[in-house]
Each structure stands twice: as C-alpha cells, then as structure tokens.
Amino acid sequence: MIDFGYTLTKDRQLDYDHGDFRYFRFVKALEPSIDLCIGCGSCSATCSAAQFTDFNIRKLHTVIRRGDIESIKAELRKCMFCGKCQLICPRGVNLRNLILAMNRAIEQLG
Amino acid sequence: MIKFNLFVLPFSFGLVFIVYSIVIHYYRWIKALPAVDKVKLASGVRNPSKVLASLKEIFLEGLLHRSLWKRNPLLGYMHMSFALGWFLLIVVGNLESRIYHGSHINAPYYPIFLKFFIHDRLVLFFEIFTVPAFFRFIMDFILLFVLSGLVLAFIKRKKSKWFGMTKTTNHSLYDRITLSCLWLIFPMRLLAESYTAGYFGGGGGFLTQNLGKLLVAITPGSSEMIAYFFWWSYSLVLGLFFILMPNSRYMHIPSEMLLIVFRHCGIQPKKWGSSFSSLEAHSCSRCGVCIDACQLNFAAGITNIQAVYFIRGLREQCVPENIALTCMVCGRCQEACPVGIKVDSLRLIKRREIGSGQVSDFSYLKNGHPGFADVVYFAGCMSHLTPSIPIAMEGIFKEAGVNYLFLDRSGSICCGRPLMLAGKDKQANELIEFNKILIRQTRAKLLVTSCPICYKVFREEYNLPIRIQHHSQYLLELVKDGRIALQSQHRRVVYHDPCDLGRGGNIYEAPRELLGKISDLVPAVKECADALCCGGSLGLLNTPVKKKDELTKNALEYLLKDRPDILVTACPLCKKTFSKHSGTEVRDIAEMVHDAIPGRLIRKTLAAKEPARLLAD
C-alpha cells in the first residue's frame, strides 16, 4: 500500500481493492442483468417504498457491485417487492429478481 | 388340475410388493393430513353420496379418461384402452377363472395365468355357445382392445400431433424403463396365451387360438419350453413393473384414486403444503398436456419448467430453484391438467420454502387517517405509471357523483401479492394488515381497484367486511344503475383478459358486457380461460427481458389478428407491457368508459399512422 502520509477513514471510501465481491458474483450468477444498470435513478425515484422512507434501491445494487455489502443488509428489508422499479428501468434490469438474489446472497453468505 | 408353476413367483412377489407399497403410501398420506382434513375425510367417507360421487369420478377419470377424451378422442381412447382394458382383463379374468375352479378364494396369480392352467381344457367345436367359450372370446377381445392402445402409444411417439399434442414429456430414464415393462406386459401375455393354446391344440379364443397355431407352425423346433419361456417373461415384466411402479409415474393410478376421494371430502391444498399436496404430486401422470398449454414453452422456448417437470422434481425432492421461480403462475396449465392438479398452489408452496428465510422490515409505515368515503379507490402501484387509468376513474367517479376516496393517490403501499408470488407470505401479511387498517378506517362499503393483481389478493387474503370490485365490474354496475350514460364510439376493439382477472378472478363477462355497450367488440383468437399472459407477469421472476418480449409479441399476434383499432385490457401492467410492442393503440377499459361519456376525452387517441415496426420485425 502506498503511504500517503495520512489515512482516510475506512468507512468513507469504497475500498475496491479489499471489497467483498463474493456477494456480487453470487448475485450476478442469479441475475446477470445487474451489469446493465447505468445508474439513471428511475428505479429509486419511482420506488413504492421510497415514498415512505429513506430507501434507495439504486444505491443498494450499485454498492454491491462495488464490493460493499454491510451497508445494505438492513436496508434491503424495506422493499415491498411491488415491481414498479422493474417496470420503469430503461436498461431492462430484472430488479425484482435482483432483489431476490441479493436477499439470497445475504441469507446464504451471511 | 395344475394350479401352480414356478413362473408365477415373480408376479406374486411384485404383487405383494405393490400392494404393500400402496397401503403404506395411503396410510402415510392419511396420517399426515392436518387434523381438520382428517375430520373432513372421516365424515366424508361415511357420507354415501360423497363416496358414490368419488367412485363415479374414479370410474370416469381413472378408467374412461373423460377429460382426455374431451381434449382429443385419440388421446382419450389410448389412455382408456390401457386403463379400462387392463381393469377389465383383471375383473373378467377373475370371473372366468371361477368356472374352472370351484373355490371362491383363488390364489391371486391364478386368473392372471389362467390360460396356462387350463391349457388342457379344450373347448370343443360343439361347445361354441357355452359359457367358457364366451369368456375366451371376450378375454381375447379385451386383450385386443389393450393392444390397440399400445399401438397408438407407439404411433404417438412419432405423430404426437394426431393426439392433439405438439410437445410430449421428456421422460426420465427410470420412467422409460418402467414404461417398457408396461408395454411388454400385454404382448407377452398375447404370446404366452397364444403359444400355449397353439401348442396344446386348444384353450384360446379367436385371437390366441389362431395366432397360436400360426406361431407353432412357423417356429422351428416348437416345444413346451417356448411356452414356458413366454409365461416366465410375462410374469417377470409384470413383477418388475410392480416393483418399479411406486417410484415411477404410474404411481399416479392409485394416487389419483385417493386424491379424488380427498377432494370429494372437501380437502383443500394448504398454504405451506400438506400431505394433500404430496398426494397431488403423486397423482400427476406426466401426460404432458401441461407442456402445450404453457406459454413459456410455445412462445419463449423455455421447455424445462412446466408443471410436469416441476412436479416430478417435487416427487424426487429436488426442485432446482430456477424451475420453481421460472413460471408466471398464470394458471393455464392448471386449467388444462386432466387430473385437476392445483399446480399454481404447488408452485407457490415451493416458493414459500425458498422465500421463508428472508426478512422484511416495514416499520417505516406510519399510521394516519385517510378520511371517510362511501367508496375507496385503490389504483395500485403499477397504475401510477399509467396515469390515464386513475385519471379516467376519477373522472367517472365525479361524473357519477360518487363520494370516493383515492387511497393511494400519492403512492401505494403494495397490496402484498407480488411478495406472495415470490413466496414471501409472512412479509406480505405485514403489508396486508397495514392496508386493511387504512381501508377499514375509511368506513367505505366498497373497495374498487384498477389492478387485477390487487383485486385477487384483496379478495383472497384480506378478509375485508366490505365488497371488493375490480373497476370493470364497478363501471358496469354504474352503467346498469344509470349513474353514467355512455355513447358508443363504434371503434373495433379486442379485449385481453388479464391473468389475475380472468383465470385468477373469474371475471370474464363484466368487461365484455361493458365494452359491448361502448364499442364494437371483436373476439380474440385465444380468450377467456384460454387467454395468454401479456408477458409482464409478476410471477415470472428470473426470466430475461428477451424471453418476456417473445411472450408479449406472441400474445399480441393472437390479439391483433383481426386488426382491431384498439387493444383494450383491464390491468395497468398488461397495458404497459403491451404498449412496448404493439403497433395498435392499447387502452384500459376505464379509459374507454371515460371517453364514452359524451363530451369527455382523456386525451386524443394516437394517430393511426403510428409506426407498427416493432411488430413487423
């Protein structure tokens, strides 16, 4: 590791080099369309659960792609599974199955 | 008189095994029933009318195969000749055996191998009109009847189209071996009986006697040994079949009989599964009728998930997750299944197993009072992406002067069905409870929804003390009560039955009657219970967009065959899904009604020149 002479607080950065990509691989095997997202924000904007609470589905599946999982475990429980996000996604990301797969990942990988 | 030979042993052993096995299965299924169902069963079997009805159905379905006859006569005949033919061989054979044997208790093998035991009892020419001769004739005839089914079964392998089937089941190796045994039983019986009759010079009927003579004549070095060889083979395939049967598809025969009794006693599948469901799984004959019914098969080329394979997986206790999740739960196969298996509920039980380990947290939902009204309107999540629908509904409510409340105007709390379709019933219940409180607080007497998915779950899971209507029913009522006056636009329209409204909610007539008043309704190629899914099904969890597109295009092809001006549906999800590929304008029935109110228009209809290119592709 290069020593920059100062340290960044660990939880402030997405540490891609030490990320936990097991989850991402697990999820991607179940729902390959996770790779198609362009981060447009339609899913999070239309989301039914997001009407009532601070819940951002786009962030959840984006951070899993970046090797982060801890921050999303509790968040994911808020989804009502209504499928509005999937009905609007311009990239054809299969969001309901993606959410199911993320749940499975947490269930199986801890 | 001889009454025993060693070759009866394989058969006898097999028979003991299969009887034991069936008894054990029956015992387990009955024992494992939930207490309520046991009570139902106990009272049901004491009720003569229920018993009679069960027996009648067992006869009609198990032996005559009535539902298959309705589907395709050739298919019905094929199955009937096997089932009824074999049954008659046993019954009539038993009667026949009594002529030769004074006692009422024969060894079970005795009638089966009767023709061997009586090979020395020749029917002489002058005895032609006697009882023994009659039986010989009739037994030969029944055997011929069974063999005709066998021939058809062979033909079906090559020409399944003649039997009304495009795709047939891809059977497991085990099933194929069992099937070979079954198929060998009757030719072996024919050979054994014929050769014996021919060799000993008599004892057969019109078929076996003459065939026997021929066989003996053409076989060089004919001897008694050959007859024994055939009898041994006959006994061996019978015995082997019985031993293989409990784990093969043919277990459906005894299972279906018990299933019919269960059903007549009013036993229903349970949400989390019960031995009723296990019995249902065993009752699947793997006939493969469900394969042709499934849109995933004929429109999207997905051929490994259909009810037959899913149920086989259940019996083998290994359903791969993707098979459980790749299904629209559309009910088409259930509608077609000749055994009447509740395939949808089996699939959901499996999904519940998968989904049960996951948790939800809806504590963020906060109670508030929605206000009071006579009618509470719930548009549903999806309707927020098809604003024309709620706008039309509000316009109509106003026109009819209804005191209504738009419960989910600023965003819906999901009705819970999407969660249920993924097997997350516990989580769904939390949403259901929350919505129930909101709905009750309004003190409304009627709940109207624009979404068939919500409609189904409101009716089946909410237990609300008020009336629940889908807007197509409600609007028809408004018209009939004279609260809105409509003027037909005389556009040619075709109506698409949304899965959850048609097969799921049994509403076929209301939308048609309504459309009949405001447009020129043309029939669709596949409609009502035979309607196809738009491709947007929330039941279909892990299928890529491309496959869904194929479903949509296929459904559109059928719907737009007569080139209607407008494709009308009654579901926001269908509307959105169809719009992607339809060159023809897609509208909801609520919009149609709204625009038929003189002087009102939600919006200008699409220009006719809209590109139809996606469909033309």
Added chain:
Amino acid sequence: MENTVIVIGGGISGMTASGMLALQGMKVTLLEKEAETGGHVARWDRLFPDRKKAAEVLDFAREGMKNVNVVTGAEVTGISWHDKGFTVTSGIMQPASSVPGPESLIANSGSLINEIAAGESNYTARALVLAMGFDLFEARKKEEYGYGIYNNVITSADLEEKFKSGKDILTSEGKIPARIGFVHCVGSRDEKVGNLYCSKVCCVTGVKQAIEMKEMYPSAEVFNFYMDLRMFDRHFEELYYEAQQKWGVSFIRGRLAECAENPDGTIILKTEDTLTGKPLKMTVDLLVLLSGFVPASGTAKIAGMLGLQRGTDGFVNSADSHSMNNLSGIPGVFLTGALKGPISISEAIADARATALLLADYLKSGKP
C-alpha cells in the same frame, strides 16, 4: 432512361442529394409525401449549435434544386425492380384537404414544386436514392410522462413550432412559465419502449432550447434532466458551457421517473438526483420532452420490398458502416440521411453529397 434517378424523401437529405445529382447532369425526380419539401428541418426554428435559421439551410438546398422534378403529396407505396431499373409507385396518402392547392404553393416563395401527385402514379429510373428520414418518437407511449394527458407537457418538436410562430411561449393557463423542465432521452435509450439506441441530437437540442427559453424569459428557471450529456460534435460542448455560464441552466443527473398534474395545471416531477443520491420532487410550469428518432413509418415496408437489411433498431443497414455507408448492397439502390439512424443536418448534407457522387459514378460505370 440513361441518367434517370428517383429520390424518395424530400427532407434535407433528399433535397441535397437530388440537387447534387442534377448538378452532375442527371434527370432527377424527387418524391415527397408531404405537401412541401424540407422534412423535419422545415419544422425547426433555429438550429444548434449556432442558432442559424433552419429556413436558411433549406433555402440553400432549394437553390441547388432548380433542375429537379419535385413531386409532392406522393407517398411511395410500391417499388418494383427489373433489368432496366426501378419502377416506383406513389399514391396520395395525405387527406385531400391537407394538401394545399397550387395557388398556395406558388404563393409560398422559394417553392419549386413542379407537380402535385393526383393519384397513383408510376415513375421509372435506373437508380434510387432512399432518403425517407425518420419519425419522431410518439411521446404518448411514455404514458408516465403525461404527454397528451397533461396540457403543460410538450415535446421539443412542439417547442420548435412555438418558437417558429414567433409568439410568446405560455403555459396552457396563459401564464409565463417560471420554471421549465427538459427531459432527455424520451423514447431513446429505453428498453421499455423497445429503443436501446441514443438519438444523438436531442441532448444538444435540449441545451439549445434551454438557452432559447432563457433568452425569452431570463428570470425563468430551467432544468435539464439527463442520464448522460452527449455533446458529440464541434461547438456542442461549448454550447453546454454557455448554457451554464451565461444562462444559468441547471443540469440534474437523473432520469424522469414519472410525473403528475397539480390542480393548477403545473406538473410535479419525480426523479432521483443521482449525484446526491436523493429522490427529487419538483414542480414545473412547462415540461419539454426531448423526443428521439424512430424509423419513418414507411421504412419497414420499402426495405421489405427491396430486400434491404434493417438493424434491430429498425433503421436501414448499409453495405458497410465504414466504407460503404451510402450503398445498400443492392446495385442501383443508395441510402442517405436519417433513414440509417439519428444524424444532424451537417452530417446529413455531407452524407447526401457523398451519395450523389457515388451514384453518378455508378450510372457512368454501371458498377456500384
């Protein structure tokens, strides 16, 4: 018969190609289905990136068309193919009332129309130029955006027409819009309407129109909702810069999810500001949808008649997208302009000139 060419489609592409061909001594017939030539450019007011009047570009093209036989009101409905060349059939598809009478055409200065198709007619030539262009995406298909439902939702093409009329742009309630939203990628880059491609020019159109709105109403707030901003050509990025620096246009990175109408006719937008990661709600007085390109309605049919290949996007494929982009692969059939996909005017003109050059060579040498 020797040097005869039929150009189908009288947009900027067809006009330029026919003018260039006539200049090289060909006998050119231009068939245009509308009452006037000009295609989409005739509907625009001022053009990106330099806000030149669209009419000037068309006038320039018409200059070159003196010797072209222009037939309007003639929608091509059939093409047959024989050893002498091609026979093109056109019928009148416009309802009679919408085709202006000859007087109005003569009065319309700069018009060069020689003939107004009066029924089904046949034209024969040795070579064909296909220049049917594109259609605008039908914004009604994005129902959640409310076009055709909410009065204050319009498309970029509607806005151009308003600019062209020279009148003030007001909301349907007759008020000056205080806040205006532009929505990028309407009908493009959207699997849900079956169009995965980018329409290329709508980003810069959105920026140009945002500036024009600010020019008209300096105190208005203007927001552009985008997924990516594609400033692909020379001066475009500078226009974007100008929009921010000089006009204070705000750019929000988030695709519009859905919108609803307030009782007062204003529109509430729902999107996510993806850069802050927060859902965003905003009320605007006027919402402009930047509708994208889709293949022209007759393209599928004409391509089918000639056996031309089309991509999954529906646009016509050329023989080679690099080196033979004007050739169709069928001898004597040439492709030009937006029927091959989204394109700007300068590209369309360059493309049309290249087409004319290759076609002249073909007629001279007999080889494609």
